[in-house]
Amino acid sequence: MSGMATNLRVVRALGMRSIRQTFRRPQLMAPILVFPTLLLAVQTGGAGSAVDLPGFPPVQGFLQFMLAGAMMQSLMLAGNSGGIAFAVDIEMGFTDRLFAAPIPRFTIVLGRLAGTAALGLFSALWFLAIGLLFGAEIHSGVAGALIAVVLVTATAMAVGGIGAAIALRTGSASVVQGLFPLVLVVLFLSSAFFPLDLMIQPAKTIAEYNPFSFIAEGIRNPIIAEVDATDLLYALLAIAGIVVLSLVLSARALRHRLRVG
């Protein structure tokens, strides 16, 4: 069996373990699905008339607009949960088992990210299903839904990379868990939950440059309108930027871990 095939088997096996771990530990699963679903229900039920505000983008309904926000929240928390699970592995010594195996060490991180990406995929399908169930239309149809699913999955993987890097660097689940509020701040300072045009300063400027705004718009665009290549391109560039950042941070953190043990 070639080295590449062996590495892929390792990534798949570690990804499967990561998914099983999340489903078997309810405290990891709850933030990914339960919280965003509840927030979606509360916001849609309580602030539905926001769509009538001047400057609100043309949408079929508030639920249609909010689907991207719920997916963003879910994928961010999936990345955070992935980081927590990775840190727990480090704390209990499980990663030593992986580091002592004759595999490239990047496959250990990729395995974890594959699991996080799968959770992102699951979350995208979950919220699309909820949207359709409660009457939201996917404006760009099946192609638009696929674009949203791909963007959510890729972003979950990218954000998971940041979580993995922090876990590797700190080796502490409580530190990674402590970033949970920061995840929400980053999201609220983006266009995930609210249109950019209706924001006030300085939040608006921050949101305009927040890469998660580009991703949120990329996911939202095919849901509420025809696919816009520019929105899609910006979203992909933002994801690529986060991927590069997470790879650099993860590689540095891996080297650090080997140095300090």
Add this chain to the structure above:
Amino acid sequence: MPAIVVEGLERAFDEVKAVQGVDLEVGEGEIYGFLGPNGAGKTTTVRMLTTLLLPTGGRAAVAGHDVVGEPRAVRASIGVALQEAALDPLMTGRELIRLQATLQGLPTAEGRRRAERLLERVDLLAAADRRVGSYSGGMKRRLDLAAALVHEPRVLFLDEPTTGLDPVSRKTIWEEVRQLNDEGTTVFLTTQYLEEADQLADNVGIIDGGRIVAEGTPESLKAEIGNPHIQLQLAEGSIAEAEEVCARIGRLLPPTDARTVLVEVANGAADIPRTVRALDEAGIGVESLELVRPTLDDVFVAKTGYHLEKENEAEQDAVAT
């Protein structure tokens, strides 16, 4: 070719020198007992030998491969069961061994076959589909050992494999280690239990304060620190008279209490009859008499100045309180 060669190995954590110039050699097919108290540098040394930690000085080769220059080749040759049995409590035993087989690059069918064989070997087949979190301490150690063996490694590192286990579970692990060694596996075993090293190891290295303070076979180490002694408890008669008689048999050692005489003898058990005769002729009554051979604890005391097991007990008491 030796299975493990270590020369001047060092590891510092900022100002703290955890390992300070360790030299050792482990022959192919040998069980090497690495003995020392908590914080002596055992685990740090093992982590360097298993490529989990970079040394800050010296060199080490495992299975003929340098731990810094060829870490992948080292990892392919070794099995590792680390302290505290680093197992995922959410996985089942079967999932864990199958994952380990994948990590070692075994084809799926072969990995599954070996997983079943190993689960049977360590008597965990019936519990294989239970989550590891529900296993007892002994079951976890057996599972950890099985996982370390899935690729049939040349060298097996066991870091305190029986710490915290009850005597029955400890003996089960010992039997398994002996059997593995009989099959040709080199075993590097760290332990803080003297009896474990004495029972299992062909060679013992004693580490204290990051340095090897003694090395050799358990027998040679014991012989190094002196001959066995006869310990006799007087039933009647004067202690001074008994000491006078015993001084003709061998060297008197400091007594442990007012009714005990300790005398070092050159010929071991062969010196017992003449000691008994001499005491009898002098009319001294003896309540008990036994030949005490030097233990690894005596070796440890001689080399480090303190008792290893008392040190461990004190630490366990401190943890308990």
